[in-house]
Amino acid sequence: xxxxxxxxxxxxxxxxxxxxxxxxxxxxxxxxxxxxxxxxxxxxxxxxxxxxxx
Amino acid sequence: xxxxxxxxxxxxxxxxxxxxxxxxxxxxxxxxxxxxxxxxxxxxxxxxxxxxxxxxxxxxxxxxxxxxxxxxxxxxxxxxxxxxxxxxxxxxxxxxxxxxxxxxxxxxxxxxxxxxxxxxxxxxxxxxxxxxxxxxxxxxxxxxxxxxxxxxxxxxxxxxxxxxxxxxxxxxxxxxxxxxxxxxxxxxxxxxxxxxxxxxxxxxxxxxxxxxxxxxxxxxxxxxxxxxxxxxxxxxxxxxxxxxxxxxxxxxxxxxxxxxxxxxxxxxxxxxxxxxxxxxxxxxxxxxxxxxxxxxxxxxxxxxxxxxxxxxxxxxxxxxxxxxxxxxxxxxxxxxxxxxxxxxxxxxxxxxxxxxxxxxxxxxxxxxxxxxxxxxxxxxxxxxxxxxxxxxxxxxxxxxxxxxxxxxxxxxxxxxxxxxxxxxxxxxxxxxxxxxxxxxxxxxxxxxxxxxxxxxxxxxxxxxxxxxxxxxxxxxxxxxxxxxxxxxxxxxxxxxxxxxxxxxxxxxxxxxxxxxxxxxxxxxxxxxxxxxxxxxxxxxxxxxxxxxxxxxxxxxxxxxxxxxxxxxxxxxxxxxxxxxxxxxxxxxxxxxxxxxxxxxxxxxxxxxxxxxxxxxxxxxxxxxxxxxxxxxxxxxxxxxxxxxxxxxxxxxxxxxxxxxxxxxxxxxxxxxxxxxxxxxxxxxxxxxxxxxxxxxxxxxxxxxxxxxxxxxxxxxxxxxxxxxxxxxxxxxxxxxxxxxxxxxxxxxxxxxxxxxxxxxxxxxxxxxxxxxxxxxxx
Numbered sequence: 001x002x003x004x005x006x007x008x009x010x011x012x013x014x015x016x017x018x019x020x021x022x023x024x025x026x027x028x029x030x031x032x033x034x035x036x037x038x039x040x041x042x043x044x045x046x047x048x049x050x051x052x053x054x
Numbered sequence: 055x056x057x058x059x060x061x062x063x064x065x066x067x068x069x070x071x072x073x074x075x076x077x078x079x080x081x082x083x084x085x086x087x088x089x090x091x092x093x094x095x096x097x098x099x100x101x102x103x104x105x106x107x108x109x110x111x112x113x114x115x116x117x118x119x120x121x122x123x124x125x126x127x128x129x130x131x132x133x134x135x136x137x138x139x140x141x142x143x144x145x146x147x148x149x150x151x152x153x154x155x156x157x158x159x160x161x162x163x164x165x166x167x168x169x170x171x172x173x174x175x176x177x178x179x180x181x182x183x184x185x186x187x188x189x190x191x192x193x194x195x196x197x198x199x200x201x202x203x204x205x206x207x208x209x210x211x212x213x214x215x216x217x218x219x220x221x222x223x224x225x226x227x228x229x230x231x232x233x234x235x236x237x238x239x240x241x242x243x244x245x246x247x248x249x250x251x252x253x254x255x256x257x258x259x260x261x262x263x264x265x266x267x268x269x270x271x272x273x274x275x276x277x278x279x280x281x282x283x284x285x286x287x288x289x290x291x292x293x294x295x296x297x298x299x300x301x302x303x304x305x306x307x308x309x310x311x312x313x314x315x316x317x318x319x320x321x322x323x324x325x326x327x328x329x330x331x332x333x334x335x336x337x338x339x340x341x342x343x344x345x346x347x348x349x350x351x352x353x354x355x356x357x358x359x360x361x362x363x364x365x366x367x368x369x370x371x372x373x374x375x376x377x378x379x380x381x382x383x384x385x386x387x388x389x390x391x392x393x394x395x396x397x398x399x400x401x402x403x404x405x406x407x408x409x410x411x412x413x414x415x416x417x418x419x420x421x422x423x424x425x426x427x428x429x430x431x432x433x434x435x436x437x438x439x440x441x442x443x444x445x446x447x448x449x450x451x452x453x454x455x456x457x458x459x460x461x462x463x464x465x466x467x468x469x470x471x472x473x474x475x476x477x478x479x480x481x482x483x484x485x486x487x488x489x490x491x492x493x494x495x496x497x498x499x500x501x502x503x504x505x506x507x508x509x510x511x512x513x514x515x516x517x518x519x520x521x522x523x524x525x526x527x528x529x530x531x532x533x534x535x536x537x538x539x540x541x542x543x544x545x546x547x548x549x550x551x552x553x554x555x556x557x558x559x560x561x562x563x564x565x566x567x568x569x570x571x572x573x574x575x576x577x578x579x580x581x582x583x584x585x586x587x588x589x590x591x592x593x594x595x596x597x598x599x600x601x602x603x604x605x606x607x608x609x610x611x612x613x614x615x616x617x618x619x620x621x622x623x624x625x626x627x628x629x630x631x632x633x634x635x636x637x638x639x640x641x642x643x644x645x646x647x648x649x650x651x652x653x654x655x656x657x658x659x660x661x662x663x664x665x666x667x668x669x670x671x672x673x674x675x676x677x678x679x680x681x682x683x684x685x686x687x688x689x690x691x692x693x694x695x696x697x698x699x700x701x702x703x704x705x706x707x708x709x710x711x712x713x714x715x716x717x718x719x720x721x722x723x724x725x726x727x728x729x730x731x732x733x734x735x736x737x738x739x740x741x742x743x744x745x746x747x748x749x750x751x752x753x754x755x756x757x758x759x760x761x762x763x764x765x766x767x768x769x770x771x772x773x774x775x776x777x778x779x780x781x782x783x784x785x786x787x788x789x790x791x792x793x794x795x796x797x798x799x800x801x802x803x804x805x806x807x808x809x810x811x812x813x814x815x816x817x818x819x820x821x822x823x824x825x826x827x828x829x830x831x832x
Contacts, residue, residue, distance in 0.1 A: 008241075008264050015237055015268075022229045026222050033175040034342075039153040040160075 072104075073202060074760075082590060091202030095158070098165040106154035133191070134211040140170055142184045143191070144208030145198065147174075148758055152517070158201055166197045177346050179516075180208050217345070224279075224338050231276040231331035235324065237268045242324040249805065255317030262314025262321045266307075269323040273307045277330045279337070293463040295501055299333055301467075302326075302492045306808075309489050320486070325493055325808030332815050336502035343509045346516065369427045373418045381414045381430035388423040392416045403581070415727050419581070436727050454529060454776075458783045459500045462790055466495040469794055487797060490804040493811055494793035502815055503782035506822040511775045514828040519758040520768050527754050531738050531768060532776035533719045537667055538711060538732070540724035541677035544742055545664070545687050545762075551655035552584040557648045566647060570640060573598055573606045573618045581638065581652060582606075582618075605638070614643045621649070656690050663762035664691040667769060672718070675699065676707055678728050704728040711735045723765065724753075740765060767828065774827035785818055 025031060073088035073095075082089075095103055136142035147159065156174045159181055163169045171184040185194050195205045209217065244261055245253070280303065283296025303326055310321040370386060373379060379392070391403040394416040403419050406412065412425055414434035429437075470488055477483030511528055515521075522528070539545055557563050571589030574582040576598035597608045605619010617624040618640050626644035638650040657663075664673065675691075675698040677684045688698030702710065708731030714720050715737060722729070722736035733739030734752040741753035743760045757764045793810070796802040802810075 004260060004264070011237055011240070011268075015233060018233050019230065022226065022233075026225055026229075031222070031225050032218060033177060035176045036156055036174055039156055039176065042153070043157055 082587075088202060091200065094200040094202075098161070100158060100161055100165075103154055103158045106157055130191075132207045132210060136184050139187050140184050141187050141189075142182060143194065144211075144214060145181050145183060145195065146206045146208045147179055147181055147198065148204040148206075155203075159198065159203070162197050162201065169194060169197055172198075177342065179346075221338075221341065221345070224334070224341060227276045227279070228331065228334040228338055231272050231327060231334050234268055234272045234276070235327035235331045238265055238324045238327045241265050241268065242321070245319055245321060246805075246809075248319055253319060258319045259314060259317040262310070262317075262319075262323075265321055265323040266311050266314055269307065269310075269327050272327045272330050273303060276334060277303050280330075280333070293460050293467070295459050295463060298463045298466055298492075298495065299329070299501070302495070303330060305489055305492050309485065309804075320803075320805055322489070322493060322804065322808045325811050328812045328815075332812070332819075333501045336505045339509045340505040343505070343512045346512060367427055367429055367433075371425050371427055373423050373425055377418050379412050379414050379416050379418060379425065381427040382434040383412055383425045383427040383429075385410050385412060386424040386426050390423050391419045393419055455500055455504045455779060455783060458787065462495065462500065462786065466491065466790070466794070469798070473798075486804050487800075490797040490802060490807045491794055493804060494797055494802065494807040495790050500783065500786050503785075503818040503822045504779055506819055507775060507778045507782065507825075510823070511771065511827050514826060515768065515771070518764060518767060518828065520764050521756040521758055523754050523756075527738070528772045528775040529779070530719075531721070531755070531772035534671065534721040534738060534769065536672045536674070536714060536718040536720045538674040538676050538714070538720060538722045538736070539664070539691075539693075540722075540726060540729045540732075541675055541679055541684055541687050543725040544723050544729075545660050545675070545691060546656055546683075550581055550584055550652040552588050552650055553653045553655065554651040555588070555648060556651070558646055562647060566640065569595070569608075569610070569616065570618060570648075573608060573616075576600070577606055584652060585618075585638065585650060610642065617641045617644075656687055657762060659761060659763050661691050663766055664693070666766040667762075668692070673697065674714075676702055676710060676722075676732065678702055678704075678707075678726075704731055707732040708735050723762075771827040774825070778822065778825050778827070782818055782822060785821075789814055 071088050072082045073092040095101065133141050133143045147155075156176055159174045160172050162172050168186045168189040169183060170186065171182075173182040175181070181198070183194060183198075198205050208214065241261055241264060245258065245265075247253075248258065277300070280296050280299045283294060284300035287294040287297045306322040306326040306329075310323050310326070313320045367381070369381075371380065371383075385406050385408050387408060389405075389407050391405045392412055393403050394413055404410075404416075406423065412418075412423075413436065414430070415436040469491055473488050473491065474483060508526075508528065512522060524530075555563075567589045568591055570585055571591035572593065572595035574585035574589065575591060576594035577600055595606075595608050598606045599608070600606050601619070601623065604623035605617055607615060607617050607619075610616050619638060621637055621639045624639040624641040624644075625646060626641075636652055638652065639646055640648045640650075667673070673691075673693045675684060675688050675693055677687075677698075677700050679700060681700040684698050684700035685695060688695060699710070704727070707729060711720055711722055711732040712735045715735060720736045721738040721740060722732045723740045723742065724730075724733055725742045730752045733741065738755060739753035740755045740757065742757050742762070755768065793802065793807070797807065
């Protein structure tokens, strides 16, 4: 039954990776707005940000 | 001299406003607000906006509002720190739902160096603005206003943060539940195979317990909101969906654990985790739709809060032309007139002289006026009307889905109770059957399909600039059988229209048109606005002198006095008190050159829209205006004269709608403060764009585009939405009754139920997603 043990361990490992990715994406605000980014992707040039000044 | 000819701008338009796209029969712009907005947009090199846009935009604001941002302290609390040298604030914008508006909003920082970044959230119609510290909030808001957007402070940063944290937590719960459901299905396939092929108890036990571990996060953490809901429903002694869901999850899970421990191949872990994941997703959709609805409602509430202006009784305040009076009071100095149509429904401007009374909420037409404020806030006439509004009741109406939900939950628990009692009588409780009942009665249609239908409908409504305040508004709208219209501002336009121009010598027109336009542009008077549209020029006449309440005067190249204004004044007879603005006369040396007849025209789309709205419904007009104008509007819209009521004050409007609501399902469309009570009393109150803030705050639906045709779409779509909800609920009821019956008769075991449950969910959601209530409409 060591096959099961390996499979289950592998499954749990994948699950944890997925969970970490999910938590990261939520934390960084990627899921806060599900509409505008889809539109933004269709615009030609990103809005300029005045990076030059502090 | 050829000055006039040079100044005349090309008017080659197709009768729609160049900025907002609404009908503008008398020139390239429907209002000066739109003209300014287009100038600002073109000035920034953002003309691409107009090619990006599909359909009409939002009309910019013609009448300057009392500005909530003008008093820095009032909005300071909305500001949060965003960096070493930057602050941030969230603004609510009025109905920014199209891609082109989003594009425009996010390009504001390109034009204004004080604004560092603008992030728009189209769903909630908010923009998060980062700006250089020290910038006045008025200027930050002004950068967006210039483009023609209406701006209000957004959420308090604290509230916004907790709202965001809540939604994020919900997303995490849903994500974890979905992951666990997927993982549990992978393992469960082995067990299902075992059911067909044969499997040893030892392996069932091992796989089953592994599944129990995989599913544990779902039951122990993801499903917590359902347990909370269940506890609340027990405390409130009401049968809610949460109770059934919590029972299904817990009974399914622990029966599964018990069976797995004994090596019995009947575990329901995959069903339990799927059920939880689907329902969490359904709730998330509802929550996001509610947020969208809430921000629409909040915009209206903020709008209301913006009024008042901070004046105190006893203050003496100067009001420029076009400003809204911030309190009741009387004129100390100056002559002019006010438009109190929002309050009284009467369109004719009220002439003002020293000693005359002015009302909060009325617009000062030709300023400047010095006003001594007597009362503000609640003590004003507007305030009294508003307090009447808040006491007007909204008829209680239980949602259809809520009733069905209760019936299902109670029915399922009744069946379970009967099975338990039966088991007690026989001395052997059939646990498998009870588990099967709880699993097959999964309320997915109610918990998932209805939110999906409503979510899609709300999103589509918002795209058409229809804002609904309640998630359940569609259901109430679908039942409407009587529609009551306000006249002023609803069926007619608030800004007068040029009906007719009569030139004493017709060929004079070409000679004079530049002069008339330049004079009209020099005044803020509402009555002169239509002339600006009809005679477009680049700039105002620099020599124009305004006589408040009468008109404008200038000197032509021949040294003669040219006047544009009220007939009596323009022709040199002494201005009389009862002179009106329904006719404007152009005179040279007190000799009439032309006269312009004004009228607050019926909206172009009104007759067709009203006819479509009243198909199968009863129509009324309820106006504060005089009988004459009301009758003519009623005739144009095809409403029988006996149902066109004039001279109704706000209280009468409210009582009339209340009385009518006893027998019928009433929808009231209005825009004025005098409509606020009626808007609240009706089953559905619809506010139209440009209406008074107070009226908008008490409506259920807000048409954020100046077009009555939206109401036709909304009524049609609401019927479609209601139909879809009824279908989904019928599915739920049939499924449950059939499923439970088969379980009791012994045809369905718990394992089959666990497989059927997610399949029914997918079917019902797929059905909901294929139907779009607004899609069939142009």
